[in-house]
Amino acid sequence: MLQLQVIREDQGDLVKAFKKRNLDAAPLLENVKKLDEERRSLQTRLDAVLAESNSLSKSIGELFKKGEVEKANAMKARTSELKEESKSLNESLGQAASDLEAALYLIPNVPHESVPAGTSDTDNEEIFREGDIPVLGEHALPHWELAKKYDLIDFEWGVKITGSGFPVYKGKCARLQRALIAYFLDKNTEAGYTELQVPHLVNEASGFGTGQLPDKEGQMYELASDPLFLIPTAEVPVTNLMRDTILDNSDFPVRYTAYTPCFRREAGSYGAHVRGLNRLHQFDKVEIVRVEHPDKSYEALDGMVEHVKTILRELQLPFRILRLCGGDLGFTSALTYDFEVFSTAQDRWLEISSVSNFETYQANRLKLRFRDEDKKTRLAHTLNGSALALPRVLAGIMENYQTEEGIRVPEVLIPYTGFDMIN
């Protein structure tokens, strides 16, 4: 959530910035300002009542000590008046505070100045492209056909034991997936990220911390028997590790990587675009998460982009990088780069990574701060990215590496798979 201070001190720049998101923020911001003033005025009044009550209590104590019981008892009358008053003020204050919070939750992150205006994914700005798109010929198959041909993924089995969108990977494909996970983790570790294994269930507080709650609970699976959620991404548990934390300036950079399955309830549409591995309820992903000094976060973002590039380069997959436009930018993100791999057999780009800087938006909810040079506590910046999401990388490899003899295994993965051809 946005910092109140930013909204209080705003000179109209915010409204302008939110236009890129096609959002008329003026009424939202005005509402927040109004509620903030209400809250503060209630707080001031409550503080005054409590101050009087505190000092009376002290006097009463002293009077009792001196044995002036009558005087003390006389003062008690005033105290109980104050108590009533503080009780009702406190209730109003609680209401005002939660109204204010609710109003703040409605405001998305401020887009970075480099974010292009636009309404949908067609307005995203391509900033980089690399790799040769293989020529496959007419016999080329999309990955769901390849999965059948070589008996690699069983979607029906998944339906049988769970439901649609929960595929079962078999044989060499399962092995290939395991190889990719190990390879990604190794690359991330090499790049300075510390590997973590984290729980795949999180509590409510964690959902709030990274912004899945209160609005997007429909996207997460919730347990019926306990107030826990299956994680939609490793971002949630990993970033929340640092909730309610004050880092030291020397703790930067904080860099973690984690492999987890990801669970998404989102129904999605049906048709070619969600066939096969394109859209699933459960998939695997290796995530990278950073916490940075505000002065360094964009440098860090660039570093993450470069890092993902080197992985795709090694896998020899044709890819491009998009800078998301305001209309496509996630609610909590200030700047996001999407990586897409070209699938020749599907003749379309597949999103395989999303790298974002959240600036202080998540940190504000998380109360993730650091002590700066002057020893003041300030909010840190959080960033994360996929390095990488498995299913579409797998699809890209299957489709782009297919030959008459079978599916070749990318060079860098052979040490992990132990075989060089799936057939």
Next chain:
RNA sequence: GGAGGAAUGGCAGAGUGGUCGAAUGCGGCAGUCUUGAAAACUGUUGAGGGUCACACCUCCGGGGGUUCGAAUCCCUCUUCCUCCGCCA
């Protein structure tokens, strides 16, 4: 799952109704000394709200209660520890 015990500042650990935002030690920071460092000594050192700055207010695991007044008493929840049971 059963029986006990515990939860206090970065850490350790006092504090059982007012003089407690909280002793003491360690750690951190600043200074004295030193060519420099260490040691020693001195000072300083929680977070949030509020204010031009003070004042003032809140916070001793979470929530509720008793009381003029709660870290301290009561209820409740959560978590941790010990013992027993079960189990990968």
